[in-house]
Amino acid sequence: MIEEKFFPDRERLVQALANDCASKLQQGIREHGQASFLVSGGSTPEPVYRELSKRPLPWSDITVALVDERWVEKSESGSNHAFIEKSLLQNAAADAPFLGMKTPHATASEGEADCGRAYSELPRPFDVCILGMGGDGHTASLFPHAEGLEAALDVKGTQLCKAITARQSEVTGVHTERMTLTLAAILQARDIKLLITGEDKLKVYREALLGSDEQEMPIRSILKQGLKAVTVYWAP
Numbered sequence: 001m002i003e004e005k006f007f008p009d010r011e012r013l014v015q016a017l018a019n020d021c022a023s024k025l026q027q028g029i030r031e032h033g034q035a036s037f038l039v040s041g042g043s044t045p046e047p048v049y050r051e052l053s054k055r056p057l058p059w060s061d062i063t064v065a066l067v068d069e070r071w072v073e074k075s076e077s078g079s080n081h082a083f084i085e086k087s088l089l090q091n092a093a094a095d096a097p098f099l100g101m102k103t104p105h106a107t108a109s110e111g112e113a114d115c116g117r118a119y120s121e122l123p124r125p126f127d128v129c130i131l132g133m134g135g136d137g138h139t140a141s142l143f144p145h146a147e148g149l150e151a152a153l154d155v156k157g158t159q160l161c162k163a164i165t166a167r168q169s170e171v172t173g174v175h176t177e178r179m180t181l182t183l184a185a186i187l188q189a190r191d192i193k194l195l196i197t198g199e200d201k202l203k204v205y206r207e208a209l210l211g212s213d214e215q216e217m218p219i220r221s222i223l224k225q226g227l228k229a230v231t232v233y234w235a236p
């Protein structure tokens, strides 16, 4: 259920991933008249988003929505909403409708129900979901041993969005309060793509494949679920 697409350099990865996303989004529009594109934050996908933003797709039919968010305002540092606006929702893609996760609520827990309601109105099945992975084995905002992780990893769960309180680490920085898509929501995507770069993350990915403890490395819940195919894109 895992297909590995490994590239000799990042430029080739960016072009291939942008091509694959574009063709799956167009397929969604052909089949359902509209498409949904779930996007992660982080530094790794930025060149892919910049490339995709220039592609002449019918962007007004493609709803872009976040995979996860830090519980900060759009004007604050670390906002995935602001990052996606600057990287993907530019050029041709400026026409795409966008759904973020941050609600006006003071805490992610308080915003969870509203966030879930908004996500339940997205075109489904989701067409493409781009995931990243941290050096600690997290994906989306499914952080190791986080409060809320067990519920978020319930493959039979009905929630699309879950508030998470991560343990503070070098990876989370001060942003421990998050909103994330649940595993069950991610598995509703027709096409799940995991994007990683560099030798360090390749080692983490290989380590995740070897073990089974999902609390320790939540990326395992994606790699080992056995229900949906996952394509792993990697370049040095």
Ligand SMILES: O=C1O[C@H](COP(=O)(O)O)[C@@H](O)[C@H](O)[C@H]1O
Residues within 6 Å of the ligand: 040, 041, 042, 043, 044, 045, 067, 068, 069, 131, 132, 133, 134, 135, 139, 140, 141, 171
């Ligand atoms: O915290 C996060 O990190 C991961 C990976 O980010 P990267 O900078 O190492 O590419 C990302 O997938 C996730 O959306 C983000 O919230």
